[in-house]
Amino acid sequence: MDTTDTSYTSGHLEEALDRVHASGPEREGWLSNHAPMVVEALTAHGRAGSVHRWLDLYQDKLEDFPDRIAPVTDDNWPSALGDPRRMADWTDYFSRSLAERPWKSVLAEWWPRLLPGLYGGATHTVIRVGHAVRALEAHANAPRLTELAHALGYWAARHQPVTGLVELPGAPTAADSLEVVPAIEPGHVGFRNRLAAVRRLPGWAHDVTDPDTAKERLTELVRAATHRYATHGHGEPTMLVHAATAPNAVLRTLDSLPRDQWVPSLHAAWTASAAVTSMYAPPAPVAYVPPARLTAEEVVERALAHGDEHVIKLTDTALDIGDEQALAAALRSVELSEPLT
Template sequence: MDTSDTSGQLEEALERLHASGPERLGRLSNHAPMVVEALAAHGQADAVHRWIDRYRAKLEDFPDRTAPVTAANWPSALGDPRRAADWIDHFSRALAQQPWQSVLAEWWPRLLPGLYGGATHPVIRVGHAVRSLESGENQPRLAELAHALGYWAAVHHTVSGVALLPGAATAAESLDGVPAIPEGLRGFSTRLAAVRQLPLWAGDVADPDIARERLTELVAAATHRYASHGHGEETMLVHAATAPNAVLRTLSSLPRQLWAPSLHAAWTASAAVTAMYTPAEPVDYTPPARLTAEEVVERALAHGDEHVIKFTDTALDVGDDRALVAAQRAIELSVPLA
């Protein structure tokens, strides 16, 4: 994977996208900044503007500002989606004054409990922004981190009152043991509120290096599982893998004492998404043909769906044949971008 694109295409795309808000229709995330970073990371920077042209009907103007977020009033602004522009401004100022790693380290533990906000898209957007900054720092990439953190702060949403069940030894077995919520519930928030029980997995992990190992295991397990369970909800179930992978991508830019809490939050989010959308029965999926990583990327780009591209990006991070099969399954199940 090439994460050192120097063509300027990613920067031009981000500058173009920063005139848009983080959501549309008040509830659907703007996926474009995440997708263009993923494409650039996999050698497809030349395609980013063409992809944006296909996606632009899903973009809305940047939202209005209300009042500045400050060191004194930020707790009252946390989780207020009307303050998205104010939060983006706040992080833009912070990143102009401090190294981005310092800003990330300060705000990560404040934002992590609200991982569920925006259906986990904000933390995924942060993960993409961090990866781009780790490969090369410049102003458009810093601005993207400000937009990602600002979006997360604006839609910050916590979950409490979930009973813990005994977990299994592995992430895969624990995901299999997640109780499904009742059928017929509609909407992410409604379904999330119905999650009342989740297995406890890796709850005793405190060592940072073990936390990274367990998080890597979780991302692989959730990615592999999509091949047999993605038909439960082809779009939303990708987040069981992409959300923890965003956390995993961010670890190396965070203080080590934050790695174990990050694992625990990522597991809970992945398990919750699994509970919300898992199908009644798995299927034994066999792809029509075995594709190389490069072929899967090309097919995902041709398909165009934002979740397909981001899930393929995570599958390539996992890097094994089962992950590539899962990416093919996402392409097969999902509706192509018009």
């Protein structure tokens, strides 16, 4: 993805973010607002002219911004962490912080605090931050800084750690380690209940201590999880997208973080991807051959025409990888998902 493309600095993204920021980060008490992530992804891939039309279709899924309760401060923030009632308060806190300090300084301070809780909002919290960071790295301005404040605020309010996992033997590669992730017991409904049922996960890449190696292994994980969607996405076409997009959000953020945060970021991303795999993996894979060999541009067009937010975001990740199997995974998501109408 070439963020020097003039479409990425055309002003369309800023207009779309201004529209989105009047809305809250969730609807119906839990479901994430995907609009800021999708409009960033479309703009990043040269489709800035389509963001308002897509937002018009998505508009009915937006709800008003939540009410404020009490200010979050440097002294009382631990008591507000993980409290979804405080979404507006957290957004205000990060808006103030980003007005006073460089955005990378704020991110570096809060990333290690938030990273253990990246499961919040079904991992959409860290995914939204990843999109915001990519936009800022391309061109920093007020609407993009506001988006980072909203994204970090959402993550802080929905902060949800996972503890007590039993580590199982893994495999040398990310792909093989995902293959040995045990599925949770049947009968659990909903992301939070399924997440609570995850008890055992294989370890992977625990021997990594070097930041550059951590980045290489994280890239490997994103590629493996994306490829896997083509043959396993039928297990849950929407939720299994996050096995790839959550670690990719972490990968996108690495270069904006201090290098000493790269290794723990790898470990957190692996656990999240493996947990989602455990929660939604199908009993068996299916062979998948795409109906045609399409270019990356053609795959983007199909995803945009389909319109589903998860299809667009998986396509965005697939284009980061760029190989034929990744593009096949994006096409598979088009086939498995209900279109946005």
